[in-house]
Structure formats: C-alpha cells, structure tokens
Amino acid sequence: MTFGLVLSTDGEAVACDDLRLGAKGQSHGRPMTVPRSFKRSGIKPPPFFLWDNSRYVLGLGRPAEGSEPRAYADRAAAFRDWHELLFDGTDDPGLLAARRFLRSWTPERFGLAPFSPALLDRTIVFRLVGDTDADGRPRFLHDRPAARAVWEPHASDGDRPEAVCLVSGCTAPTARLHPVIKGVSGARKTGASLVSFHQAAFTSHGKRQGDNAPVSEAAAFRYGAALNALLTPGSGATLRIGDTTTVFWADAAVHGEAAARQVEALVTAALRPTGPPDPVRDGSDQRQAGRSWGWLGVPSAAQAVGLGIDPGIRVHILGLAPNGPRLSVRFWQELTAGELLVRLRAHWDDLRLEPPAWKTPPSPAALLYALARQGRPETIPPQLAGELMRAILTGHRYPRSVLTAVLQRLRAGDPIDGPRAALCKAILQRDARLYRRRTTDPSTGPNKGVPVSLDRTESDQAYRLGRLFAVLENTQRAALGRLNASVRDRYYGAASATPASVFPGLLRTTTHHLAVLHRDRRTRRLAVWFEREIDEIMRDLDMSLPRQLPPAGQGRFAVGYYQQRHARKPAPESADPVPQPQE
Known part of the structure; x- marks a missing residue:
C-alpha cells in the first residue's frame, strides 16, 4: 500500500x-x-x-x-x-x-x-x-x-460446492485452487502451492483439484496471506537451512506481542544458519578444553524466566522445501518456548564432547559442514539439514544418514576431528537414551551411552579398539616421526570396519616401534608409557576381534579414537610427566 x-x-x-x-x-x-x-x-x-x-x-x-x-x-x-x-x-x-x-x-x-x-x-x-x-x-x-x-x-466463489473444511471443521464453500506461496528458497519465483492436484490420477474418486483436500475459501486465503507475509524479505521470521525454508512465529494472543517478539528472537539466535564453525584444533586449546559447555548460550527453561522469556508462550515452526510446482512440508512443530529450550539443551548435551569440538556454538546447519567433501558446502546433501532440524525440534532420533555420511568422510581420509566425533557421539547417545533396551546388565549392549570424555573403564569393544588404534598411531609417530602416510592414513578405514583383518598386523608392527623408542635413552620412559596404555586397553578387550563393525560400532570407534588421541597422561607417580605426543 x-x-x-x-x-x-x-x-x-x-x-x-x-x-x-x-x-x-x-x-x-x-x-x-x-x-x-x-x-x-x-x-x-x-x-x-x-x-x-x-x-x-x-x-x-x-x-x-x-x-x-x-x-x-x-x-x-x-x-x-x-x-x-x-x-x-x-x-x-x-x-x-x-x-x-x-x-x-x-x-x-x-x-x-x-x-x-x-x-x-x-x-x-x-x-x-x-x-x-x-x-x-x-x-x-x-x-x-x-x-x-x-x-x-x-470471499469464496459463489458456485463452489460446500464441504467440511479440514482446517476449521465448518461446512463452507471449498477452494478450487489454493493460494500461491512466494519466498520459499529454490521454488519457482512466481510461487508454488502447498496444496495442488492436476494429474488424471487424482480424479479417480470423481473429485477435481481442491476438492481432493477440502479447505474453505476463507481458510485458504488466511493461511496464504499469513505465509506470504512471513516469507516477505525482511520479516525476520524466516531462516534458510539447507534446502528448507524455515518459518516461525510466536503466539501473542495471551502474553502480548512484546513477549512473543522475545521468543522469536530466541529462535533466531538458536537456529540462525552460520558459516563453518571454528573447531578446536586437535584438542590443543587448553583454555577451551577446560571450559564447560555453558558457552553454548542456550538457557534452561528456568533461566529463561530471568531473561524475560515466558516459557509458556507457544511457538510455531514450519519447514518448507520446493517440490516441483508444489511445496513440501519438511517439519511442523507447535510447542511452548520452555519445551523448545528443553529440546535445544538436550541437543547440545548430546553433542557434548571433551575436549570440546568447537570454540563457538555451531548452528544446526553448520554442524553439517563436517559432511562436506573437500570443505565444499555444496556437496552436503541438502535434505539432511531439514531432517536434522526436525530431530532437534521433536527430540526424536537424529537421521542415521548423518552417521553414514560422517563415516564415509572418515573412510575417505578426512581427519577424525572434534565435529565429526561429536556428531557420531550425539547420534549414538540419543539412540541410547530414547531406545534403551531392558537388559539384565544395562551397562552392556548396543544401546548404552557414549562417554563424554575419555573413559578408561568403558568396556565397549568398538570404543576400546578406537582407543587402541590412536595409541598405535602415536607410537609410530613417536618412533618414526612424521611420515607421508601414517597408520591412520593407511589403515583407519579398514581398522574401523573390519578390525580382525587389521589389528594383528598393526600390533606386530608396534612391537618394532616400541623397540626403537627403548633404544633411545630420551624416549625410554615414553615407550614404557605406551606399553602401559596398550596393556590397559587390551586387558578388557576380547581378543576374538570382530570381523566387522556395524555403523554404530564404527561411530563408537571414532569417538574412542578422538578421545584417546587428544587425552593427556594422568598425573604420574613421579614429578616428571611424559606427555602423549600430538600432531
């Protein structure tokens, strides 16, 4: 106007x-x-x-x-x-x-x-x-x-038949054509419809176009006008996450518009897409390694009250993705601000790993940079962002396709860094929490939790094999220095997938590496420390090594490797500690 x-x-x-x-x-x-x-x-x-x-x-x-x-x-x-x-x-x-x-x-x-x-x-x-x-x-x-x-x-066409509206439940003239929605990324510039029927197969019951999904003219107009207003550039109510355009709004009917705006600002701050997160390099930033995950900045429901955020305000979050001339609903969540905060905190807790994987909190979309080939974000499967966002908002399982993609990057030779290990840990931890089986010994089985930091008492075979592989790699590096192709470069993919075919040969080679360290007076104590680490890991390791590890086991292998790789030697009996070598 x-x-x-x-x-x-x-x-x-x-x-x-x-x-x-x-x-x-x-x-x-x-x-x-x-x-x-x-x-x-x-x-x-x-x-x-x-x-x-x-x-x-x-x-x-x-x-x-x-x-x-x-x-x-x-x-x-x-x-x-x-x-x-x-x-x-x-x-x-x-x-x-x-x-x-x-x-x-x-x-x-x-x-x-x-x-x-x-x-x-x-x-x-x-x-x-x-x-x-x-x-x-x-x-x-x-x-x-x-x-x-x-x-x-x-507002409705006078000649339209009446039916029970699927939105309002009232009998009213139905919309023949639904409104065109504009502003969804990747969809047609002229707009796309949320409801559309134009194939002969949709007339099999004698219904044409909008009669297949009866929505009144008034309801169709209202949702079209509301979505087009929210999707208008500059509305502040839209986020693009992968191929999904996320629209959100808070209910101002009970608590007023000012309170609703505060909740919408919280949603924007928590979910806004960012660039690649800044990872902690090789766990070497000790200031970050010693910090708690309070830096993630997501308040609890109780803390939200102190910040002026009413946890009772209802929040609506809709994910739309292009699907030819139509729009697909990737996710739809209606929950309170308090419930949203609980699920966000659960998400960050699932990702929690020591040493920390990031210096600054990554957005949900930024987590997927760990899946990019050669660091190119365009290689990330676009649908994964919507699936990950749905898991975060609902509190349900993370998509297993994310775990598969992480394992593919590790087998392809990408580094086993914090972001990839944290994704593996989060997926497995959430599965363990949601789908824990009733067993006589809940500490065993595929549905037990994943340690946040190095756990020397953890008996899971895949986790211990990951730890063992990290120690064998460090032993080689200490004995031979940097090589063009290390143990990790040559054997990680096979060791994490088929341990029985790789570890016997690696252990034999490690014997020679330890002998090299023992011959040099300056590295004898380091050799003793490596031997103790290997003995401690193998003490509770079933030597009938598994022929294959499933994806969940490969994820635990990656977490064990990462935590052992970046662990520091416990306080020794003597006052002269020998640090574990790092890259």
Missing part, C-alpha cells in the same frame, strides 16, 4: 498517510495484509474491498506518464455501489464513515487538502481517525472485526 486516507466519523478526509518505504525516488509500497485481490479484465472489472487504486477509490488516474488526470466515473461508481451493498445494515463507525465518504466524494474535491497528485494511480486504504489496535498502532478499516465479518461471506 502507498497511501492511507484518514476519515472522520462523518466521512470527511482529514489527513492522508504516506505509507511508502525507501528513499525518495526509489520508494515502494508498504507490505500489508488486505482482502484478497484477483486478476481483472473486461470492460467493467470489479473493485476490491476497502482498498484499490485511485481510479476506483477516487475515480481519477493518469492514462499515461505525464498526462493530465482523467476521470474514471464508471470505476468509481462500481467501487461505491459494491461497498453500499456490503455495508447495508452495518452499524460499525468505521464502515459508516467509509460509506459517507464514498457517497459525498466528487473528483472536483481532489484539488483540496489532504489530496495531492501523488495519489494518482496509487493504492489507497482507509483508516478511521484515532482508531488503533491492541498494541496502540493505527488500524485500517479492513482490519476492523466488522469489516472482516462483512467480507468473509463474499
């Missing part, structure tokens, strides 16, 4: 609001939700309800740029007569003011204040002087409850 006429109760135009946005010369109309428009053609195109361009509202316009104003009496009469019909019997002061204005208006009054040539061929709405909404903002006539009640019976 570009201008708003302010009317007194007797129908006089007392002011004109300039609603345009942007710099002078490049201004454009303000986005606004108004009664539905439609394509107009023919000799007598119909008017819109309580808004239109100046040719209908004032009966004036310019046929061409720079030409003199021209009268459009037939269009002004159509606008006036249409509203006379709709306002018949109303007692609303705002609608009565609009009717009085239209009855008394003549183009000859255009030269008087508050009218100006800038209104010609611009869209115009109406406002009753002094009328405001619940938040004290100026309210336009089409937003008044009486105007909505007048318009809704006329």
